[in-house]
Amino acid sequence: MSSPSELRDVMATEGAAVSENTKGFNRGRYDSVGRLSDYDALKDEARSIKEDAIERLPELIDRLRDTVEANGGTLYIAEDATDANDYVRSVVADQNAERVVKSKSMTSEEIEVNEALAKDGVDVVETDLGEWVLQVADETPSHIVAPAIHKSRDSIAELINERFDPEEPLATASELTAFARDHLGELIEDADVGMTGANFITADTGTMALVTSEGNARKSVAATDTHIAVAGVEKVIPSVEDLQPFVELIGRSGTGQDITSYISLLTPPVGTPSIDFDDDETPLSELDSDRDFHLVLIDNGRMAMRDDDELRETLYCIRCSACSNSCANFQQVGGHAFGGETYSGGIATGWEAGIEGLDTASEFNDLCTGCSRCVDACPVGIDIPWINTVVRDRLNGENEGQFDFLVDGLTPDEEETSPSLQKRFFGNFEAIASVGSALAPLSNWASDTTPARMAMQRVLGIDSRRELPQFRRETLVDWARKRDTAIENPRRRAVLYPDLYTNHVHVERGKAAVRVLESLGVDVVVPPAPSSGRAPLSQGMIATARDHAERVAETLEPHIEDGRDVVVVEPSDIAMFDREYERLLDAEDYDELASNGYEVFEYVYGLLENGAAADDLRHGDGEQLAYHSHCQQRTLDLEPYTLDVLERCDFDVTTSDVECCGMAGSFGYKSDYYEVSMAVGSDLRAQFTEAETRDRTVVASGTSCLEQLDDLLERPTRHPIQLLD
Amino acid sequence: MSATPTDSLVSTLGTLDVPCEQTTPEAFEEALSPHLRGRSVGVELDGIDASLTRTDVEVDPTPAALKAATTGVTPASFAIGDYGSVVVPESPAGSDLVSLFVDRHVAIVNERDVVPDMEAAFDRFGEAFRERTQSGIIATGPSATADMGELVRGAHGPSEVHVLVVEAADE
Ligand code: SF4
Numbered sequence: 001m002s003s004p005s006e007l008r009d010v011m012a013t014e015g016a017a018v019s020e021n022t023k024g025f026n027r028g029r030y031d032s033v034g035r036l037s038d039y040d041a042l043k044d045e046a047r048s049i050k051e052d053a054i055e056r057l058p059e060l061i062d063r064l065r066d067t068v069e070a071n072g073g074t075l076y077i078a079e080d081a082t083d084a085n086d087y088v089r090s091v092v093a094d095q096n097a098e099r100v101v102k103s104k105s106m107t108s109e110e111i112e113v114n115e116a117l118a119k120d121g122v123d124v125v126e127t128d129l130g131e132w133v134l135q136v137a138d139e140t141p142s143h144i145v146a147p148a149i150h151k152s153r154d155s156i157a158e159l160i161n162e163r164f165d166p167e168e169p170l171a172t173a174s175e176l177t178a179f180a181r182d183h184l185g186e187l188i189e190d191a192d193v194g195m196t197g198a199n200f201i202t203a204d205t206g207t208m209a210l211v212t213s214e215g216n217a218r219k220s221v222a223a224t225d226t227h228i229a230v231a232g233v234e235k236v237i238p239s240v241e242d243l244q245p246f247v248e249l250i251g252r253s254g255t256g257q258d259i260t261s262y263i264s265l266l267t268p269p270v271g272t273p274s275i276d277f278d279d280d281e282t283p284l285s286e287l288d289s290d291r292d293f294h295l296v297l298i299d300n301g302r303m304a305m306r307d308d309d310e311l312r313e314t315l316y317c318i319r320c321s322a323c324s325n326s327c328a329n330f331q332q333v334g335g336h337a338f339g340g341e342t343y344s345g346g347i348a349t350g351w352e353a354g355i356e357g358l359d360t361a362s363e364f365n366d367l368c369t370g371c372s373r374c375v376d377a378c379p380v381g382i383d384i385p386w387i388n389t390v391v392r393d394r395l396n397g398e399n400e401g402q403f404d405f406l407v408d409g410l411t412p413d414e415e416e417t418s419p420s421l422q423k424r425f426f427g428n429f430e431a432i433a434s435v436g437s438a439l440a441p442l443s444n445w446a447s448d449t450t451p452a453r454m455a456m457q458r459v460l461g462i463d464s465r466r467e468l469p470q471f472r473r474e475t476l477v478d479w480a481r482k483r484d485t486a487i488e489n490p491r492r493r494a495v496l497y498p499d500l501y502t503n504h505v506h507v508e509r510g511k512a513a514v515r516v517l518e519s520l521g522v523d524v525v526v527p528p529a530p531s532s533g534r535a536p537l538s539q540g541m542i543a544t545a546r547d548h549a550e551r552v553a554e555t556l557e558p559h560i561e562d563g564r565d566v567v568v569v570e571p572s573d574i575a576m577f578d579r580e581y582e583r584l585l586d587a588e589d590y591d592e593l594a595s596n597g598y599e600v601f602e603y604v605y606g607l608l609e610n611g612a613a614a615d616d617l618r619h620g621d622g623e624q625l626a627y628h629s630h631c632q633q634r635t636l637d638l639e640p641y642t643l644d645v646l647e648r649c650d651f652d653v654t655t656s657d658v659e660c661c662g663m664a665g666s667f668g669y670k671s672d673y674y675e676v677s678m679a680v681g682s683d684l685r686a687q688f689t690e691a692e693t694r695d696r697t698v699v700a701s702g703t704s705c706l707e708q709l710d711d712l713l714e715r716p717t718r719h720p721i722q723l724l725d
Numbered sequence: 726m727s728a729t730p731t732d733s734l735v736s737t738l739g740t741l742d743v744p745c746e747q748t749t750p751e752a753f754e755e756a757l758s759p760h761l762r763g764r765s766v767g768v769e770l771d772g773i774d775a776s777l778t779r780t781d782v783e784v785d786p787t788p789a790a791l792k793a794a795t796t797g798v799t800p801a802s803f804a805i806g807d808y809g810s811v812v813v814p815e816s817p818a819g820s821d822l823v824s825l826f827v828d829r830h831v832a833i834v835n836e837r838d839v840v841p842d843m844e845a846a847f848d849r850f851g852e853a854f855r856e857r858t859q860s861g862i863i864a865t866g867p868s869a870t871a872d873m874g875e876l877v878r879g880a881h882g883p884s885e886v887h888v889l890v891v892e893a894a895d896e
Contacts, residue, residue: 021871071858129880130872146871153874173873180873181881205854215868215882218825240854244847247863255871259808261882263863265850270860272821280789284768284819287788 002337004672010337011679014150018142018334021149025325028256029377035258046245047381050316053237054306060203060236067206072269073293080300085116088228091294092122095226097192103217104128105197106144106319107298108230110342110355125187127216129180136163142335144344145254145321150334189277194220198231200246204239210264211250218264222272226292233297234315246318249379254320268293305354310390314350316380323347323374323384328660328680329367338367346374346384353391362395369664370538371631392540396423419541422461426666427536427544430500463674469505476503476510480526491521491612495559499570500531501703512725513569513600520612529555532573537580538665549584553593566597571702574599575632599633600721601642608648617724620651626693628656628684630702642701642720649724654693658683663708685712730806730839731890737809738888741866745888750774753891760831760887763795768818770800773833775891797827803838805846808865811888815860829885836892
């Protein structure tokens, strides 16, 4: 795992360029997919094509072998990197090739074919300009689509001027591009072998689709007599028509381009004439075309991933990079920190776990906070946070729990394995909160003392710069039990789910929610209930989370059967009910909870739409608000309800547009990530301290967001429901 | 009346800064000439209702002539209206090369071969590719890169693309 100082270094040296570029791509994605009238339908189609293709993969590979051979090429299935490299080396040796020109291919990075060929004395030239810059700089990609995203124009100019010493020093992007084109153009013209990747390969015709913009892949194939394509086995899809949704989605999802300059649909060996640019006699039409073609499909752990119920989804990935660009942490640290041997960003956990092993994934996996902003962005609908959770769970199994005795009394978890002490602390936060409330305010004073904070930082890795939650002696459940309210002829009947934080820490927002619902004619009960399991889940403690989910379902079921709706204040918990419980509960229990559960503003909105009067709520008289929605709330499309209700009640609302506040549950509390978390938060701070927003009242829906905002801003924060009370 | 595929091709190419002109078989030579810059080479417009014979374009150039040329004129098998794309066929005549190893690519397409969208395009690819083994490039605007710190038009391939749409010949 990157240490705090390594993370600090990478943010200092690469953060600015990574941040500017990824945020630009991310904004471009929103705009570009917004221009599609059938975005969701295309995503569904893309998803189902991949599901079907991976399911039928062995059959499709057999079919592809037949078509490639009928077309005059060769298909080789490589078991692992060495096998693939040995095959490529033998093809290159057979041609007596001195130079191989390559277009961009992550799979070729995975197998490190450049190094293997260089050992044989072959000159391997990267022709994608970004890859070429990295080859000159001897650096690795920091992004799966834009590999040199961490380098600024100035640093590239410095590098190229130093290495090539051009007559006039190069400065602008145009000058650098022109220089690189000429330099590489000559190398391409004299090359013997062209190597490409493939974004997709169709089994029916043996056609490969290459998604590019520069034209270097086209040139690398056209200018050489031997074409080698390397790709993972998962790239095979049934037919040419199946390419359509991917072609429409891949550029939009990644860099925000509706389509890249070139989608090459190559059915090799391609029939373009083989060309020698010194020839000034033979017209093009009289030149021969006599190309060799070798398709190298690489397994390297993928067939095992296909058999793994949890990792299989990774194989649907089309490497568009949306999950990197939409990730608040990635935007700060880039792929050198948030990445493994080859792949980077949220989905890299799946790829690296499957290809390299759990150890490699463990290096960066904790940078995924589970905020879920990538889930909607992914064109094939992969539940990327879940893959991260599963890998974390498997990693927990590998740890030796040396301090377990310390927390055993406090940590009644269900884990058979031994998550780290820190993970068990956060994973069992419910038990800690119960003790905390019982002993409050003593527990708050005790944990606030310097020696206590130093010990927490040392043993648990909880950063002493963070304020700890202040437990309330009277929980929301205690408060509700003592009340005596009766709603005559209630409009609806509801159970307010006392989530962990609302119950023990932010009790005021819970009380406000109860009173608001009552004023709209809802009969509300607040029974004791277990915490949702979000805390253990975020630490990869799936068994514990499942146990919570089952107990929550058991607790709420009688209320639902009694005709009550379930109202949830904490967005990360309604997200549990809606998303993760599908994986933790049996279908019937999941459906019951998911279909009867509402986020509190979603519920208020529903009441107002069905006849309740907004006049019964407190109004804002134009009060100006700055609202930060919660990441998971946005993934579930719940933000508009809050905005609508606040506007009906005469508040003037401006919203943030950062993907995440940076706190993300326990993430921002951990010493290892405190600085990343604050860097993510700085965007939010900037948005809420500019002239237009500086004097607005700050409201946010999530507990974590409120805590982060308290640390970022010097003005008080509240949950929006408190404004209506 | 709803927009025809050609209307949408013209308007999308406008947003991509790609000059596009509609012409007729009779007016083709005259229409083409302002789109040529420097030495121009080309591939005969098989399947298109127009010909390069009476233009300044060197048809079927040698590799050395291609290398020296600035403009390359090729037929497009079809165009895709809402993406502003032209499909450059791979052909023994070297369309792929002539559209790539030049600074300006001029693509010529029949109006009847402008399809509305990607779905129609891939229906066409699917049929054609299964019938006969072949390749094609969906080319949209000039080559480009953002790898040098900002967006540059003109990377390894052309920095300019022009499109001429030829209306059907009068019967
Ligand atoms: S996981 Fe999804 S969003 Fe991430 S790179 Fe793969 S396809 Fe794109």
